[in-house]
Amino acid sequence: MKRKYNPHGLPPWLRSIRNVCGQFIVPICIFQGIRTLILPSILDVLLLFLLIAAVIAFQFEMI
Structure with missing residues (x-):
């Protein structure tokens, strides 16, 4: 049985790291x-797709 993800169940230090990453991911993606x-280049395009996927995951609170 799969458990649902609850970000409030994380330790406080991990929640703060998650919040900081969520704030910095959009400017890094724009850059x-x-x-x-x-x-x-291929590496730049792949990195951009990974960053866009991370932004979407942070917006929908999948991470």
Whole structure:
């Protein structure tokens, strides 16, 4: 049986790390998007997709 994810059940130090990552992921994603537009490479595109997936996961509270 799969348990539901509850972010309030995490230790306080882990919740604070999660909140800090949630605040910094959007500016990093924007920077990576601009960098990918200027000088695209496979690594940049893959990193951008991973960052976008992380932003979506933080927005829907999957992480």
